[in-house]
Amino acid sequence: MFKDLRVSTFLAARATQRGGRxxxxxNIIIIALVLTNxxxxxxxxxxxxxxxxxxxxxxxxxxxVIEPREDDRYINDLDDLLGVVxxxxxxVRASPRYETPSSIEFEENSITxxxxxxxxxxxxxxxxFHETVIDGDFLGSxxxxxxxxxxxxxxxxxxxxxxxPSLGGAGVGDTITVRYSNGVVRDYRIKGIFxxxxxxxxxxxxxxxxxxxxVLGYDNNVADKVLIKTSxxxxxxxxxxxxxxxxxxxxxxxxxxxxxxAVTDSVESFNIINQITVFGSLVIAVVLIFxxxxxxxxxNRKQIGIQKAIGIKKSVIINSYVMQVVFxxxxxxxxxFIILEAxxxxxxxxxxxxxxxxxxxxVDPGMLIENTALLFVxxxxxxxxxxxxITRENILDAMRGN
Numbered sequence: 001m002f003k004d005l006r007v008s009t010f011l012a013a014r015a016t017q018r019g020g021r022x023x024x025x026x027n028i029i030i031i032a033l034v035l036t037n038x039x040x041x042x043x044x045x046x047x048x049x050x051x052x053x054x055x056x057x058x059x060x061x062x063x064x065v066i067e068p069r070e071d072d073r074y075i076n077d078l079d080d081l082l083g084v085v086x087x088x089x090x091x092v093r094a095s096p097r098y099e100t101p102s103s104i105e106f107e108e109n110s111i112t113x114x115x116x117x118x119x120x121x122x123x124x125x126x127x128x129f130h131e132t133v134i135d136g137d138f139l140g141s142x143x144x145x146x147x148x149x150x151x152x153x154x155x156x157x158x159x160x161x162x163x164x165p166s167l168g169g170a171g172v173g174d175t176i177t178v179r180y181s182n183g184v185v186r187d188y189r190i191k192g193i194f195x196x197x198x199x200x201x202x203x204x205x206x207x208x209x210x211x212x213x214x215v216l217g218y219d220n221n222v223a224d225k226v227l228i229k230t231s232x233x234x235x236x237x238x239x240x241x242x243x244x245x246x247x248x249x250x251x252x253x254x255x256x257x258x259x260x261x262a263v264t265d266s267v268e269s270f271n272i273i274n275q276i277t278v279f280g281s282l283v284i285a286v287v288l289i290f291x292x293x294x295x296x297x298x299x300n301r302k303q304i305g306i307q308k309a310i311g312i313k314k315s316v317i318i319n320s321y322v323m324q325v326v327f328x329x330x331x332x333x334x335x336x337f338i339i340l341e342a343x344x345x346x347x348x349x350x351x352x353x354x355x356x357x358x359x360x361x362x363v364d365p366g367m368l369i370e371n372t373a374l375l376f377v378x379x380x381x382x383x384x385x386x387x388x389x390i391t392r393e394n395i396l397d398a399m400r401g402n
Contacts (some may be wrong), residue, residue, distance in 0.1 A: 030288055031332025036339050038281040038371045042274040043361040049267055051357040058128040059201035061258045062227035063236050067251040074222035075250055084246050090230050090239035095122035096223035098212060101181040104205060106167040115178060115205050117212035126229040129194055136172035136192030143208045147188040150202035151195040164203050184215050197357040278371055282378050289325055289382035325383030329376050
């Protein structure tokens with residue numbers, strides 16, 4: 001067996017040396033580009049998904065979110081709940097949010113939008129809104145008659161540039177009128193405009209918890225949800241379990257569990273796109289290798305006939321062609337890894353600016369190994385078939401070139 005393998009290796013090496021460096025080099029480049037396409041496109045999609053997930057954690061749900069019980073509209077006994085949750089091991093801080101319907105008016109513009117209330121002292125430890133203020137300032141703990149709005153709420157004077165209905169370019173220092181669903185009307189000075197690049201977060205208008213209490217006319221002790229920030233490197237599932245063990249009866253979800261079904265369906269669609277990309281790349285590689293091996297084997301029919309005539313086994317000849325294919329794939333894979341690494345480094349330093357955030361490719365090592373193995377296996381099969389067909393020919397016919 002080892003003797004046959006040595007003979008196959010010798011034949012493959014001699015055939016590669018005599019096969020034309022330009023053709024071999026071109027095949028290596030094509031394999032490298034095929035592998036790069038197999039890995040880079042899925043990694044780019046993975047990067048976009050990661051950006052969305054991170055935005056969701058940073059602004060919408062934090063690491064863990066507590067929502068009302070199934071039959072309740074609000075989380076009741078909020079102070080008691082916060083007292084319990086903030087004592088749970090692994091919890092950095094809990095921040096409640098309360099939202100009430102309203103209409104917002106600025107000059108001749110009017111939009112319907114829920115006004116969100118939170119305590120800025122808690123929120124700076126839980127979310128990153130305070131880091132995304134691009135104009136003006138973040139809310140202070142005692143801020144009254146002031147509001148901060150997302151960039152999509154502010155909008156543009158040219159409404160055709162807006163993704164959602166907006167206030168037509170309202171800026172910091174402008175006064176807007178908010179008509180709450182309970183009949184209260186308040187004029188607010190825009191204190192800041194934030195830009196998170198999340199379409200959900202940037203279409204929010206936020207006041208302090210104290211301001212919302214003055215609108216409601218009492219000290220509010222209910223919330224729509226409570227966002228919980230866990231300590232760095234903490235096991236989110238373990239912290240969730242601790243919260244439940246402390247007697248919290250509301251719906252407790254990790255950020256992944258809190259994702260809407262539409263989002264998970266979209267992620268699944270992206271995974272299908274990844275699979276199509278990989279399959280298409282494999283088809284290109286298989287067709288290339290098949291054509292390359294077929295042409296080479298056909299041109300070497302006389303040589304194959306002579307090799308068979310002097311007693312070289314068919315399996316040895318076939319293995320020599322498969323080894324040539326594997327050799328090309330090996331060099332192509334190495335070159336592909338170099339190209340892929342260079343692209344990842346470049347787009348890490350200069351991320352792609354998508355409408356919903358800056359995206360950098362995320363290469364999954366498991367996906368890299370799996371796709372490379374698929375490329376090798378597919379290429380080996382594509383190289384085996386034409387060599388097997390040629391070696392089945394009659395020796396005299398092969399030597400005559402018929």
